[in-house]
Amino acid sequence: MAAEETHHVAKTFMDHLPVLQVVIPLFAAPIIVFIGKRSLAWPIAFAASAAAFVISCILLIQVLDGGFISYHVGGWAPPLGIEYRIDAANALVLALISGIGTVVLPYAYESVKAEIPKKNHTLFYACFMLCFTGLLGMVATGDAFNVFVFLEISSLSTYVLVAQGANHNKRALTAAYDYLIMGTIGATFFIIGLAMLYMATGTLNMADLADRIADEGTNRTIRAAFAFIVVGMGLKVAIYPLHHWLPNAYTFAPSAVSVFLAATATKAAIYVLLRFMFSVFNPSFVFEEWTLYIVFIPFSLLAMFAASFVAVFQTNIKRMLAYSSIAQIGYMLLGIAMLNATGLSATLVHLVNHGVTKAALFMGVGAMMLYSGSAFFNNLNGLGRKMPLTGAAMVASGLSLIGVPGTAGFISKWVLVQAAFENGWWIIAIAIMLSSLLAVIYVWRMFEVLYLTAPDPQSTAKEAPLAMLVPMWVLAIACIWFGFDTELTLGSARVAADGLLAGSAGMAH
Amino acid sequence: MAKTPKDDPANYPALGRWLMFLDKKKNVDRIVYGLYALCTALFLADFLYYKKVYLDLEKFPGFYALYGFFMCAALVVCAKLMRRYLMRSEDYYAPHDVEAEEYPEDGLDRESVND
Amino acid sequence: MIDTFPPFLIFFIGAAILPLIPQGNLRSAISLIFPVISAWLIWTMPEGLHLSMAFVGLDITLLRVDKLATIFGLIFSLAAFLSLLYAWHVRDTVQQVAALLYAGSAIGAVFAGDLITLFFFWEGTAIASVFLIWARGTEGAYHTGMRYLIMQIASGVILIAGAALYFRTTGNVEFTSMSDLFAAGDIGTILIFFAFGIKCAFPLLHNWLQDSYPAATITGTVILSSFTTKLAVYSLARGFPGTEILIYIGAVMTLFPIFYAVIENDLRRVLAYSLNNQLGFMVVGVGIGTELALNGTAAHAFAHILYKSLLFMSVGAVLFRTGTAKGSELGGLYKTMPLTMIFCVVGAASISAFPLFSGFISKSLILSAAAHDHYYVIWAILLFASAGVFHHSGIKIPYFVFFAHDSGLRPKEAPWNMLLAMGLTAFLCIAIGAYPAPLYSLLPYDVDYVPYTTTHVITQLQLLFFSALAFTVLMRTGIYPPELKSINLDTDWTYRKAGPSVIHWFSWVIGSFYTWLTKLMSKTTERTIKRLYRSHGPEGQMARSWPTGAMVLSIAVLLGATLFINFLV
Structure with missing residues (x-):
């Protein structure tokens, strides 16, 4: 039966898109290594990521009406075969990841030349492709074990990418090491959780899992599996007390890696978390669980304030942005914990908006580091005036980080506050606004350093190269664009949220 | 501007020069005595004609004279008392008042006869 | 058309x-x-x-x-x-x-x-x-x-x-x-x-x-x-003709400005007070509302506009030549501005209602109307006000500007256009006073009033000359209040001083409370920030890079807690 159906499903090139977007970068990596020519590494990587981006856009358009695409790898039908499954929720995240990847690569070209020894360039782009593949695969797949595989692909390559910062600062090595330990533990917890699920249900296909959990109800094994998966994936998400790997990794990684990780890695993990919570364990199961209320809400509030306060006092702008990311992840978790469609849309839309915003900011810092050599505030004095276009892009995205009306950041915070009011949680709504005030403070500190202090007279800083400016401005304009045109982001987020809340019904064949 | 040596009555208008007799205290006294005489005459006049008035009070000889004199005296005394409570320096309301200001020169044409 | x-x-x-x-x-x-x-x-x-x-x-x-x-x-x-x-x-x-x-x-x-x-x-x-x-x-x-x-x-x-x-x-x-x-x-x-x-x-x-x-x-x-x-x-x-309350309003209006006029230094303000007092007569006329009274109001308004203009013109001419209109600064100007002085005296005589001047034939209409309708108290007040008007407008203005002590100012006579305007106005004041018939014919109602009777002329002269006598006596005995560089408080004090200072007081109270509050808050904030910096600053517990072991331990604890919650709740 499987063979017939599979032929029926995948006949044309278009039908192979779900797998192609993972496979193209996957094969790009070994090709880069085999060719081994430094001059060809970047073009291949860029071509692969651009192709993936185009594909993900096509996919997103196809599923925007609320439907889904099921692709059976090798023609083997699920639950036996591996299924790639695209719906609004992961198509949105796929578009974000591949889009950021495509924008980051031109930026990386200059930045990598400046920060990484030449002999490593080829390997760097190969690793980058692998990480890119891993993140896309994690999101695209409909098979639980496949998630683990891609998670490991992305994680292992990320450790290498972070370690590349060692040329600049040796602490990148300890950062990568810590990330490796933590990431591995997280992945281990995740695989333990999967094993338990397999033990309890006998399947690893997500849709199948959802059906069986829905049919047979829960038991202790499944509950334990839930805890392991949430904590394991939560580690990759950098849920507040599990965030310790993040600041160092973001701070000491090469600029291009910081940009890419900040915009995509945690976002993909959040998507996986959502997928498991709502589609595998269905919402009614999640509703019964107090995990959300007892763990998520306090920790996300803690993240929103504690991490913001830390960001306020930071003296290193990259570190400040890293802590700000932890705080922003708090918002996303809060959106999940609201357990309503608006809250989930807020999470998804913030996932995209914050990805774009943070990527633009890290790009700006990376461009300045070309001249300043470090991301400490006192080395960046007055650079906004010496690099007006870079500075302006940082101002635009900084405003989006605060959530000023007319920027993308405002939209997501607004939807989040609405969700809080829908639940009658006005204290939470006030907390969201208060923590936004903290964002005002740390973003203002950044503006102050960039514009209101006298530049170092010996500084040789000039405007960043065009290859960096264009990606930066693409993202900065996106920050503003998504503040006005919410059709694409909020629209698809709403469709995705509805799909997720439909639970295992949304996964039905 | 105190009296300067330049102050020359020859520069005054003819009418002004003629009126200069008022400068002498003796002449002023004469006028005052004239006023006393006039007042006496007016008071006495009350007895010389038929007073065609509305009120009995008015018929009282010299009513208007006495009323005028005493009421005016009372007026001045009362006003003088009011000063105690109401008088303030010229710049009391300054700068929101014209009292403390000079009149702007462009609206004036100060000319002295001695110039 | x-x-x-x-x-x-x-x-x-x-x-x-x-x-x-x-x-x-x-x-x-x-x-x-x-x-x-x-x-x-x-x-x-x-x-x-x-x-x-x-x-x-x-x-x-x-x-x-x-x-x-x-x-x-x-x-x-x-x-x-x-x-x-x-x-x-x-x-x-x-x-x-x-x-x-x-x-x-x-x-x-x-x-x-x-x-x-x-x-x-x-x-x-x-x-x-x-x-x-x-x-x-x-x-x-x-x-x-x-x-x-x-x-x-x-x-x-x-x-x-x-x-x-x-x-x-x-x-x-x-x-x-x-x-x-x-x-x-x-x-x-x-x-x-x-x-x-x-x-x-x-x-x-x-x-x-x-x-x-x-x-x-x-x-x-x-x-x-x-x-x-x-x-x-x-x-x-x-x-509002015949509205009785106007009679009392008008009476008060004739009364209180004369007190102010006596002690006011700025002569244009003296004239403004006396203007107010003259309005009182007209308002009384409207309040009485009889034909005689309304005729009086109209006639008095007519006459008043002329002589009040004349007085403002003469004081204005002095101001134009000397730069001041303050009684304390002026005096002795009759020598060099004799024509202005004469026009001023004509205006003064008119406002004081001397026979043969315009005030005499208009004000008496209102006084007669009051007495005729048995408003005796009002009549007495108006009589007092008439004497008072003479006192401050009729005597004070010309006396302190043109006579009194010599200020030493020797300004030129007013320019021709002012003299001409004043001359014409003065002429009209005297013409109306001496020959009131044309004015009477303009009045809203028919007039059968004869101003020039022996009684009226003599009583009016008595009133005026004894007022002048009072002025002379008070002047000579030094009781008369001297002109001082000063202002006097009037009702505008309420909105120029009292109102603002009440608001000022309130803003002071609120302001100092606010200062106290912000000081308290800034102190608290400072302490909080210090404490936050200790925990969240770059060297603080929250921002420090944990040793790997501690990180792993935190994961284990969280997993344990999550499991615990999952099983118990």
């Missing part, structure tokens, strides 16, 4: 074309033409209602001609002519245009047949006239103008509010006697009364007058003195 050409339009046309004429004698000469045309139009206009039309559903009448309106229209035109002649030397377009618009608005208001038209001209006088104050160009004049404008506009706003309520009650906006409605306590009518009261400088609402007139330019004050308040008197005569 020409017989119903609205006279106010002449002034507005004049205001429009005057700026086109080159500044100079030609422009000054042409400006004199408009009041003449206006007077001729008013003189020839047939009685009745003209230019009636519908305006947003209301029946309005631009021109209502009757004897009461005509006499005010004529004297306003005459006053405009004399003021413009007096202002011949002024080369300020703003003042010239404002004067014409002001006079035009006042005349328009007098002929307004309905409350809506009245309102527009009412506000027109307010807005046009304030430029005569601002034209002085000093900071004090600016603030004074602002206060003046607020009061005048407020009066207009109250008027239109009253008119709206009046329309609701009566279904029309005709401007006619509202005395009955007022007596019945109709709120709209009361508002209209109140609006008139502000412009008429009723006691406690009066202080805008003494505040603003001395602040205007030399010529501006002369123009201001003629129109606004007399328009209010006309409006009262038209709208």
Whole structure:
């Protein structure tokens, strides 16, 4: 039966898109290594990521009406075969990841030349492709074990990418090491959780899992599996007390890696978390669980304030942005914990908006580091005036980080506050606004350093190269664009949220 | 501007020069005595004609004279008392008042006869 | 058609074309033409209602001609002519245009047949006239103008509010006697009364007058003195004749300003107080409301505009030549400004109602009306006020300016245009006083009053000369209060000092509470930030990079907690 159906499903090139977007970068990596020519590494990587981006856009358009695409790898039908499954929720995240990847690569070209020894360039782009593949695969797949595989692909390559910062600062090595330990533990917890699920249900296909959990109800094994998966994936998400790997990794990684990780890695993990919570364990199961209320809400509030306060006092702008990311992840978790469609849309839309915003900011810092050599505030004095276009892009995205009306950041915070009011949680709504005030403070500190202090007279800083400016401005304009045109982001987020809340019904064949 | 040596009555208008007799205290006294005489005459006049008035009070000889004199005296005394409570320096309301200001020169044409 | 050409339009046309004429004698000469045309139009206009039309559903009448309106229209035109002649030397377009618009608005208001038209001209006088104050160009004049404008506009706003309520009650906006409605306590009518009261400088609402007139330019004050308040008197005569409360209001109005006038130093403000006092006589006349009384009001308004202008002109001429109008700074000017002195004395004699001067034949109408209707107390007050007027306007003004101690100032005689304006006005004052018949024939009702009787002449002379005697005695004994560089508090103190200081006090209380609170908060905030920095700063517990072992431990603890919750709850 499987063979017939599979032929029926995948006949044309278009039908192979779900797998192609993972496979193209996957094969790009070994090709880069085999060719081994430094001059060809970047073009291949860029071509692969651009192709993936185009594909993900096509996919997103196809599923925007609320439907889904099921692709059976090798023609083997699920639950036996591996299924790639695209719906609004992961198509949105796929578009974000591949889009950021495509924008980051031109930026990386200059930045990598400046920060990484030449002999490593080829390997760097190969690793980058692998990480890119891993993140896309994690999101695209409909098979639980496949998630683990891609998670490991992305994680292992990320450790290498972070370690590349060692040329600049040796602490990148300890950062990568810590990330490796933590990431591995997280992945281990995740695989333990999967094993338990397999033990309890006998399947690893997500849709199948959802059906069986829905049919047979829960038991202790499944509950334990839930805890392991949430904590394991939560580690990759950098849920507040599990965030310790993040600041160092973001701070000491090469600029291009910081940009890419900040915009995509945690976002993909959040998507996986959502997928498991709502589609595998269905919402009614999640509703019964107090995990959300007892763990998520306090920790996300803690993240929103504690991490913001830390960001306020930071003296290193990259570190400040890293802590700000932890705080922003708090918002996303809060959106999940609201357990309503608006809250989930807020999470998804913030996932995209914050990805774009943070990527633009890290790009700006990376461009300045070309001249300043470090991301400490006192080395960046007055650079906004010496690099007006870079500075302006940082101002635009900084405003989006605060959530000023007319920027993308405002939209997501607004939807989040609405969700809080829908639940009658006005204290939470006030907390969201208060923590936004903290964002005002740390973003203002950044503006102050960039514009209101006298530049170092010996500084040789000039405007960043065009290859960096264009990606930066693409993202900065996106920050503003998504503040006005919410059709694409909020629209698809709403469709995705509805799909997720439909639970295992949304996964039905 | 105190009296300067330049102050020359020859520069005054003819009418002004003629009126200069008022400068002498003796002449002023004469006028005052004239006023006393006039007042006496007016008071006495009350007895010389038929007073065609509305009120009995008015018929009282010299009513208007006495009323005028005493009421005016009372007026001045009362006003003088009011000063105690109401008088303030010229710049009391300054700068929101014209009292403390000079009149702007462009609206004036100060000319002295001695110039 | 020409017989119903609205006279106010002449002034507005004049205001429009005057700026086109080159500044100079030609422009000054042409400006004199408009009041003449206006007077001729008013003189020839047939009685009745003209230019009636519908305006947003209301029946309005631009021109209502009757004897009461005509006499005010004529004297306003005459006053405009004399003021413009007096202002011949002024080369300020703003003042010239404002004067014409002001006079035009006042005349328009007098002929307004309905409350809506009245309102527009009412506000027109307010807005046009304030430029005569601002034209002085000093900071004090600016603030004074602002206060003046607020009061005048407020009066207009109250008027239109009253008119709206009046329309609701009566279904029309005709401007006619509202005395009955007022007596019945109709709120709209009361508002209209109140609006008139502000412009008429009723006691406690009066202080805008003494505040603003001395602040205007030399010529501006002369123009201001003629129109606004007399328009209010006309409006009262038209709208509230025979309203008894006006008698008492008027009596108080005649009374209290004379006390202020005695001790006031700024002679233009003395004149403003005496203007207020003269308005009191007219208001009493309106309050009595008999034909005799209303005739008295109209006649007195006519005479008053002339002699008050004359007094403001003479003091203005002195100010023009010396730069000051303060009693304490002046004296002895009779030697070099004898003509101005004589004109001033004519004005003083007129306001004091000496026989053969205009006040004598107009004020006595009102006094007689009061006595005739048995308002004896009122009559006594008016008599006292008459004596008081003589005291401060009749004696004080000429005495302290032109006589008294020699100030040493030797200013030149006033310029020809001022002398001519003053001379004409003085002539009119004496002409009216000596031969009142033409004025009497203009009055709204037939007159059978004979001012020159032996009794009237002798009693009036007694009153005046014994007042002069009192002045002389007090002067010679040194009891008379000297002129001092000072000001006196009046009701404006409430809104110029008391109000602001109450607000200031409140803002101080709130401000110091706020300071205390912010200090407390900033101290607390400082402490909090310090504490936060200790925990969240770069070296703080929250921001420190944990050792790998500690990180792993935290994961284990969280997993344990999550499992625990999952199993228990």
